[in-house]
Amino acid sequence: MSKYFITTAIDYVNSVPHVGTSYEKIVADAAARWRRLKGDEVFFLMGNDEHSQNVADKAAQLKLEPRAYCDQMEGKFRETWSKLAVSYDRFIRTTEPAHRAACQEIFRRLRAKGDIRKGLYKGLYCVGCEARKTESELQNGRCPNHPATPLKEMEEENYFFLLTRYADRVKALIQRGDFIDPPFRANEMLSVIEQGLEDISISRRSTTWGVPIPDDPDQVMYVWFDALINYITAAGFPDDPSRLARLWPADCHLIGKDITRFHCIIWPAMLMAADLEPPRRVAAHGFVYIDGAKASKSLEVKDPRIEILKDPMKLAGRVGPDALRYFLLREVAFGQDGDISWEKLVTRSNGDLGKNLGNLLSRVVSMAERSLGGVLPGPGAPLPKDAELRAVFDGLADRVAPLMDRxxxxxxxxxxxxxxxxxxxxxxxxxxxxxxxxxxxxELAGVLGNSAEALRILALLLSPVVPGFSDRILAQLGIPDLPRRLEIAREWRYIRPGTRVRKAEVLFQQIDVEQL
RNA sequence: CCCGGGGUAGCUCAAUGGUUAGAGCGGCGGUUUCAUAAGCCGUAGGUUACCGGUUCGAGUCCGGUCUCCGGGACCA
Known part of the structure; x- marks a missing residue:
C-alpha cells in the first residue's frame, strides 16, 4: 500500500465556485477515489485562500469583517463540494493559526539562510490579479483580466525572496521530465527560466489582511507566498515531523494552467530554500469554456440555460452530480481546454449514461426478475458468445489503470x-x-449471470468518476456491500449464486431537450 | 520577433515511414422487442490546409507558404 497525497489549488473566496473551479476539484476527486480503489492510502487536500486585498475589499463592501466573510464563504464552498461528491480529507483555510505559524516558520528559515533581503518594489499593481503589471500587459491602460479595477501605482520597501539563487536547481528538477504534466508545459517553464528569473517580492505594506511578517509589524506576506505554503501546513509542517515525513512530498499538485509558474518554479524554490523536498508532480489542467467563452467569475450571461451550466450547484441540481462529473471528465481531455454546452451535455448523458449503461442495467435486472424470480442462480450453461464478452472484460481493468493513473x-x-x-x-x-x-x-442463467458480472466490473471501474451511479448499480445487482477494490474488477465469477437482484429507479433519467 | 503545439469525415478526435487513413457522436438504411422512445448491425461521408522535395512507399520525414492556439520577448 502506498501513500498518495493529492492537492488542488486553494480558491480565492471573493466569489462562489463556478464550473471551471468545479472541474478541477472533480478531476482531483476522481484521482483520489481511483487511488483508494487501488488500495492506496490517500490524503486529498483542498481549501480556501482567504488572504489578499481582494478579500478584504469584498468583505468591506458587504460591511463584514474579513474573518466573518471568510467563514460565510467556507460554508458555500463546502456545500458545493459536498453536492458534487468531492471526497476531500482535509479542507484548509489560510487564516488558520497552524497555517500562519507554518508561513512564519518558512519565512524565518529563509531569512536565516540569507535567502530574503529587503528591496524596493514598484510598478503598476492590479489588485484583481494580486500581481504587478508591466505596461505591455495592459489594454487601454487597464488589466485585461480586470478592466473594471483601476491599477494602483505602487512603491514600497518589501522583503524579497532570492529566487534567482535556485534557478539552476529548479531547472534541473523540470528537466527531469516527469515533474510537469502535460510535458509541453515543462518547455514553457524552462523558457521562462532561460530568459532570466527575478527575485520576487513576498510582502506587502499596503494591506493588513495577511500573515504578519515575523519581527516586522508593518508588513504582511504576499498572498501567493502564503498560499503555496498551505500544502505543507496540511502535511504537518512544522510541528508534526513524523506526519510530514509520511505525507511529504505531495504526489500531485493539481492546478490550472494559469498558475504553473507559481507551482513549478517559485514553490519548488521555496521548498529547496527551506530544505524540504519539492512535490513529485505538478499537473496543470486546461480551462473549461461554455459555448466558446471562458467559464470565469466575470463571464456575464443572459441566457438562463447558460447560467445553469456556469453554476455547479444549479447544474448538479438539474442533472445530478454523477452526470455532471461524467460529462466534464469524459468531454475534457486532461491538459487541454474543453468546451461544454447543453447540446454536448445532453448527447453525452443521454447516450452514455441513459441509453448505454442505464438501459443495460435496466434490461438485465428486469429479465432476471421476470424470468429467474430475481435470483442469479450461478454459472448456468455456457454459450459460444461468452468468449467474446470475456475477451472484452479480461484485462479491462489493466487497460484502464494506466489511463486513470495519468x-x-x-x-x-x-x-x-x-x-x-x-x-x-x-x-x-x-x-x-x-x-x-x-x-x-x-442458458438464461448463464447469460444474465455474465451480464451481471460485466455490470459489476463496470460499476467498480466507474466508481471514481460516478460514485453515486456505481453504488446504485451494485445495489440493483444485489451486492451493495461489494468491496470497492480494484483487484476484484479483474475477477470474473464473483457474484454468489443465489444473489437477489432488485430493480429500482432508472439510473439516469434522460434529459428532455424540449424541457430545457 | 523568438520558442512550442496544432490544421485529418458534418462535429470531437485517433493513426511506431508500410495493406484499403480509423473511432465516437450526428446522417441514412436494416433489424430486435428483454430494456429508459432503449439495444444491435450495416452504410455513406476524405485532394489528411497548401506547394515542392526525400523514399520502393509520406497524414507521418525535410524545405517553404497560409492559418489557429499556447508561452515568452520587445515596442516599454
Missing part, C-alpha cells in the same frame, strides 16, 4: 463504455428473452 479520464471512460456496449451486444446476440420463452433456464 488523469486521462476521457480515454479511460471511452474504454469502459466500449465494454458496456459490448455487453449490450452480447445480450442481443444471446437473446435471453428467447431463452426464457423456450424454457432454456440454464
Amino acid at each position: 488523469l486521462e479520464f476521457h480515454s479511460a471512460l471511452a474504454e469502459i463504455f466500449k465494454a458496456s456496449s459490448a455487453t449490450n451486444a452480447y445480450i442481443d446476440a444471446t437473446a435471453p428473452w428467447k431463452l426464457a420463452k423456450e424454457g432454456k433456464v440454464d
Whole structure:
C-alpha cells in the first residue's frame, strides 16, 4: 500500500465556485477515489485562500469583517463540494493559526539562510490579479483580466525572496521530465527560466489582511507566498515531523494552467530554500469554456440555460452530480481546454449514461426478475458468445489503470463504455428473452449471470468518476456491500449464486431537450 | 520577433515511414422487442490546409507558404 497525497489549488473566496473551479476539484476527486480503489492510502487536500486585498475589499463592501466573510464563504464552498461528491480529507483555510505559524516558520528559515533581503518594489499593481503589471500587459491602460479595477501605482520597501539563487536547481528538477504534466508545459517553464528569473517580492505594506511578517509589524506576506505554503501546513509542517515525513512530498499538485509558474518554479524554490523536498508532480489542467467563452467569475450571461451550466450547484441540481462529473471528465481531455454546452451535455448523458449503461442495467435486472424470480442462480450453461464478452472484460481493468493513473479520464471512460456496449451486444446476440420463452433456464442463467458480472466490473471501474451511479448499480445487482477494490474488477465469477437482484429507479433519467 | 503545439469525415478526435487513413457522436438504411422512445448491425461521408522535395512507399520525414492556439520577448 502506498501513500498518495493529492492537492488542488486553494480558491480565492471573493466569489462562489463556478464550473471551471468545479472541474478541477472533480478531476482531483476522481484521482483520489481511483487511488483508494487501488488500495492506496490517500490524503486529498483542498481549501480556501482567504488572504489578499481582494478579500478584504469584498468583505468591506458587504460591511463584514474579513474573518466573518471568510467563514460565510467556507460554508458555500463546502456545500458545493459536498453536492458534487468531492471526497476531500482535509479542507484548509489560510487564516488558520497552524497555517500562519507554518508561513512564519518558512519565512524565518529563509531569512536565516540569507535567502530574503529587503528591496524596493514598484510598478503598476492590479489588485484583481494580486500581481504587478508591466505596461505591455495592459489594454487601454487597464488589466485585461480586470478592466473594471483601476491599477494602483505602487512603491514600497518589501522583503524579497532570492529566487534567482535556485534557478539552476529548479531547472534541473523540470528537466527531469516527469515533474510537469502535460510535458509541453515543462518547455514553457524552462523558457521562462532561460530568459532570466527575478527575485520576487513576498510582502506587502499596503494591506493588513495577511500573515504578519515575523519581527516586522508593518508588513504582511504576499498572498501567493502564503498560499503555496498551505500544502505543507496540511502535511504537518512544522510541528508534526513524523506526519510530514509520511505525507511529504505531495504526489500531485493539481492546478490550472494559469498558475504553473507559481507551482513549478517559485514553490519548488521555496521548498529547496527551506530544505524540504519539492512535490513529485505538478499537473496543470486546461480551462473549461461554455459555448466558446471562458467559464470565469466575470463571464456575464443572459441566457438562463447558460447560467445553469456556469453554476455547479444549479447544474448538479438539474442533472445530478454523477452526470455532471461524467460529462466534464469524459468531454475534457486532461491538459487541454474543453468546451461544454447543453447540446454536448445532453448527447453525452443521454447516450452514455441513459441509453448505454442505464438501459443495460435496466434490461438485465428486469429479465432476471421476470424470468429467474430475481435470483442469479450461478454459472448456468455456457454459450459460444461468452468468449467474446470475456475477451472484452479480461484485462479491462489493466487497460484502464494506466489511463486513470495519468488523469486521462476521457480515454479511460471511452474504454469502459466500449465494454458496456459490448455487453449490450452480447445480450442481443444471446437473446435471453428467447431463452426464457423456450424454457432454456440454464442458458438464461448463464447469460444474465455474465451480464451481471460485466455490470459489476463496470460499476467498480466507474466508481471514481460516478460514485453515486456505481453504488446504485451494485445495489440493483444485489451486492451493495461489494468491496470497492480494484483487484476484484479483474475477477470474473464473483457474484454468489443465489444473489437477489432488485430493480429500482432508472439510473439516469434522460434529459428532455424540449424541457430545457 | 523568438520558442512550442496544432490544421485529418458534418462535429470531437485517433493513426511506431508500410495493406484499403480509423473511432465516437450526428446522417441514412436494416433489424430486435428483454430494456429508459432503449439495444444491435450495416452504410455513406476524405485532394489528411497548401506547394515542392526525400523514399520502393509520406497524414507521418525535410524545405517553404497560409492559418489557429499556447508561452515568452520587445515596442516599454
